Amino acid sequence: MYDNPLSAFTNTSLPHQGSAGIQFAVVGAGVVGLCVALEAQRRxxxxTLIDHTEPGKATSYGNAGYLATEIIDPLGTPDVLRAAPKLWLNPKGPICTPWRYIAKAIPWYWRFLNAAQAEPAQRGTDMIHQLNQAAVGAWQRTLADINASALLIKGGHLVVWENTQKRDEAHQLIEKMHxxxxxxxxxxxxxxxxxxxELSLSLSHAVFFPESHRLTDPYEVCRALFDAFSARGGVFINAKxxxxxxxxxxxxxxxxxAQTQRFDKVALCAGVWSKQLLERVGITVPLEAERGYHVTFPHDAARIHHTVLSADRKLVLSPLNAGLRAVGMSEIGGTTLPAIKKRYRVLREHTKGLLPKLFDNPQLESTEWMGYRPSFPDSLPVIDLHPMYSRLSFAFGHQHLGITQAAISAELLLDKIEQRPSLIPLDALRVDRF
Structure with missing residues (x-):
């Protein structure tokens, strides 16, 4: 359905500067930038949407595709700090920093330790929860507006445990969710x-979230957003x-x-690549690339019916139109180092532990991918205006929740740009909070 080459996206014609109305540029054509571009059109x-890669083909492409509205805690909490040494030393664990990047990562980790203390972590939970509460409604509005409501599915979500001794963990999670x-x-x-x-019979118990939603496929949704943007007269410039x-x-x-183009307003939504552009306008932020990996099994899309998060193995299995996808790993490692091949082997091993029948097929096909989650130490995004130049705005840094919070972030950003009352207080998401 969406197999056009990159050239089909490319429109290097520049916006007509003399046309009536506000000339609004969005830098970054991931899911957040696409939602912002469409919301700006609605208003x-x-x-003009600008990106050096194909829309939806960077970080947004490899997401698990589910709206993780139950993930309300920041990555750093007192509990995570207590568990971190064990997770870090586990060669098959979800946390790692490439040796060649450790020195560069230390300042980020120092801020992470501070943000993971009880009081700031609780503030983070409250903020993430507010964004997540509004996430599904915003996605429903966004997709209904472009006649693509079928791309959002109320499929339910499972958190599963293999260890029978961890039933208390499940009940503690339920108590917190309630x-x-x-x-x-x-x-x-x-x-x-x-x-x-199809799940392994060795699983002991689970917590079921019946109201959870997922997208049919992250890239498919990005394509639908981009097609609607283009049909409404949007311009795409495939350049850096x-x-x-x-x-x-x-x-x-x-x-x-190599050309200078003038716009009335600009929104920077370029994920981890927003950092270097902010430095051009006098703002330094502790934004890091948190590398995530996936393995997709393209012929097994219907093997499971819900998204599944393994509490023991720390990975997500997601049934997408593109196939069954296993997503995991948290690696502060920048954007230039190559992928660590061992991560893919670990993802396959964990997937086999949860879905052993999948690997009965000797001709099993799979694809591999690595992307760069834009992550702040406090796990909160930036949704804000430049403190000196109000025509310059920002929406980036959503770490693991870019798909979840993209549509609501777009609505909140445009409200802020237009000085409308906000449904959610955005003080904690200021660009200068660090």
């Missing part, structure tokens, strides 16, 4: 086998933005493909 702006009004229930091994017959020049508070100049 009457002439929008405090935040997130529906869920305990599932014993017998019912789990009914919900997901080399520089940003605010001129007092009257316009913003972008240096694109």
């Amino acid at each position: 009457g702006h002439h929008v 405090r935040y009004d997130i529906p869920c229930e305990f599932v014993d091994a017998e019912r789990l086998a009914q919900l997901e017959p 933005v080399d520089d940003v020049h605010p001129s007092s508070n009257t316009h913003i100049d972008l240096r694109i493909a």
Whole structure:
């Protein structure tokens, strides 16, 4: 359905500077940038989307595709700090930093340790919960607007345990979720086998989230967003933005493909690549690339019916139109080092532990991918305006929740740009909070 080559995306024609209305540029064509571009169009702006890669083909491409509204804690909490040494020393564990990147990662980890203390971590939980509460409704509005509601599925989500001694963990999770009004229930091994017959019989118990939603496929959704954006007159420039020049508070100049282009307003939504552009406008942020991996089995899309998170193995299995996808790993490692091949082997091993029948097929096909989650030490995104140049705005840094929070981030950012009352207080998401 979406097999056009990159050239089909490329529109290097530049916006007509003399046309009526606000000329609005969005830098970054991942899921957040696409949602911002469409929201800006809905509000009457002439929008130009700019990215050096194909829309939806960078970090957004490899996501598990489910709206993780039950993930309300930041990555750093007191519990995580206590468990970190064990996770880090486990050669098959989910946490790692490549040796060649450790020195560069130390300042980020220092801030992470501070953000993981009880009080700031609780503030992070409260903020993430507010964004996640609004996430599904925002996605429903976004997809309904482009006649693509079928791309959002209420499929349910399972957190599963293999260790029978960890039933208390499941009940503690349920108790916490109920405090935040997130529906869920305990599932014993017998019912789990009914919900997901393909899962390993060694699983002990689970927590079921019946209201959870997922996308049919992250890339498919990005393509639908981009097609709607283009059909509504949006311009796409397939080029790198080399520089940003605010001129007092009257316009913003972008240096694109050796040309300077002027816009009335600009939103930076370029994920981890936003950091270097912010430095051009006098802002330094502790944003790091948290490398994540996936293995996709393209012919096994219907093997499971729900998204599945293994509490023991720390990976997600997701049934997508593109196939069954196993997603995991958390690696602070920058954007230039090659993927660590061992990560793919570990993902396959964990997948086999959960879905042993999948590997009965000697001709089993799979693909591998690594991407760069834009992560701040406090696990919160930036949704804000430049403190000096209000025509320059930001939406990036959503770590593991980019797909979940993309649509609501777009609505909140455009409200802030237009100085409308916000449904969610955004003070904790300021660009200068560090």
